[in-house]
Amino acid sequence: MVYRYDGSFAGFLSCVFLSFARKETPDQILPPEESPLLGGKWVETRQDHARRVEMGLRRKLGEEIWADIRDGYLSCLPGKEGILLRVIQRLFQSGRRAITDYRDPDAAALQKALVMMRQEGHLLEGFLRFSDYSGVLVAVIHPKNGVLPRLAVHFSTRFPQEKFVIYDETHHLAFFHSPTERKFAEIDALTLPPPDQTERLYRALWKGFLSALSIRERENPRCQMTHLPLRYRPWMVEFDREEPTDLSGFALPEGQK
């Protein structure tokens, strides 16, 4: 038996609701992009059902496990919906400890996905790069997992006075922040103007700093690769190969406040 749903978190929770209401366990729960065939049962997304499942999970299992379920849904674990449903069933049968029961392949897979997802979020807190476009900071990321909510919290805390945008190109989702407003929005593409003189100056300073910092006698690209995988690099200014900026005659930072 296959459930099909609209790919939203509320839709997934509606599937959980239906599965518990009917006392049945679907073999798979598929979002639209993974189920081109019309077979299986279509589950309508219902906010009231989603809300009831959420309240039930939070009250009976606690906030920590609720966070694991939510983050697990944001992870890129293949077949995550089915795995999460089976883990939820086990949590209700055997109690909270089932979430870290590594003997259970589903719980172990979920834990592994959570580690990878949180690791990616943690790395991007460092590897993400903003560019200043006349006062608005813009960053583009390409994460495997849905880490934008986490990054939104991190950077809103860090830069409460700044206007900034983080665009997740993988999931076509953007987070907008200003001192007065925060919102997520779905966006198909983001076109950015070329960086201005000040932005190019700071990029050049950053690259200059890094090239001075590396110790030739210790060079070790394998080690660098382990810590900073190639897939993050196209979006980091220090790895882009634009031609060096001519900075002669340009005022130092004191001059441009």
Add this chain to the structure above:
Amino acid sequence: MDLLQKLSILADAAKYDVACTSSGVDKTPLPGGIGSAAAAGICHTFTADGRCVSLLKVLFSNACIHDCRYCINRRSNDVPRATFTAEELAELTMQFYRRNYIEGLFLSSGVVKNPDYTVEQMIRALRILREKYRFCGYIHAKAIPGADPRLIWQLGLLADRLSVNIELPSAQSLSRLAPGKSRSSILLPMRQIEETIAENREDIVRYRHAPRFAPAGQSTQMIVGASPEPDVQILTLAESLYQKFNLKRVFFSAYIPLNDDPALPGKETPPPLLREHRLYQADWLLRFYGFSAGELLDREHPNFDPLLDPKESWAVAHPEFFPVEINDAPQEALLRVPGIGPRSARRILEARRCGSLDFTALRRTGAVMRRAQYFVTCRGKHLVPPAYSPESVRLALISKGKTAPSQLLLPGMEKALQKEVSPWSTAMTAALPGF
């Protein structure tokens, strides 16, 4: 000189300072401020040598009055010199921080004119950052040995972490290689910082708004391979620094010959990177695995095995401790198994609450079976037939695709190791009541 040249000179001059961590404190910005910090620390990029870049690590100035023989910035070297102004350094930090290039600032300096003047300049830059820009991100500042304690105190109120470099692993080497510095000029500020942090901790409990002094604690670093001390002495020193000075971290820096100096290894000597690596592995064992320095090395075994990591060496030498039964061993015992770390040990304990584990489940906790297999049983069963002797375990561990190291000892230093060198640790124990 333009800012890019200045930054290149002062970053180049600071690069041999190994620590670049931003860990130890959780912070959120003050009202109207900018910047936060996470206790785990955040790495922002990695240089081609594989080291983490978390902070804008620069010297305030490299125009130093000292003539330490191992240092690139020593007075007698002909290198380009530069000095930041407090304003440009603060502006640069803020602009890098906004773009998320860095987690904060690591400010050190050569000694300009005298230690007090140098620290005053550093304080002025940090003040602009903290007060004008309301910067609440991470700041690591070097306390300059010999500076007035009142200046160190002010520095600690502005910085999250302070450090004093212990430079070399014995007092003897220090006086030989760093003539401008002395044991007491290093230990005094270290002791002052340690005591102030302890007092400050009490103040914060009593008065909610007490100013915070170096909330991310104190660290230090020493150069490995410039002087003849064996690993056991370095590790024992590190251990006593953790215990007696409450340090958060002790960093080791493999000596890179920068200066042609008869007192130091020759210029073609490769940096002892493997030795540095082994010391860090042992440092982790001290801090997170419940080992003591005396268990890992002793007079008969003064240096680490180049082919096995320190934990494997310990395990091979202690067959009586093994096998460890995964399903009933306490956490301390699990942590002593090669291939099991704090994370997998915690997961094993969590999973055990649901029932007993077999090898498949053990693998899922993240334990590295390639190493752990020789030392554990699950429900009384071995994964591989028990080994006949410690030597066969040793060979099995070595043969698992590890490369032979080349640089545990610097050429020509074995002879030097035979000589007795009075260790810091005994000198310090004797000196402690005097502080």
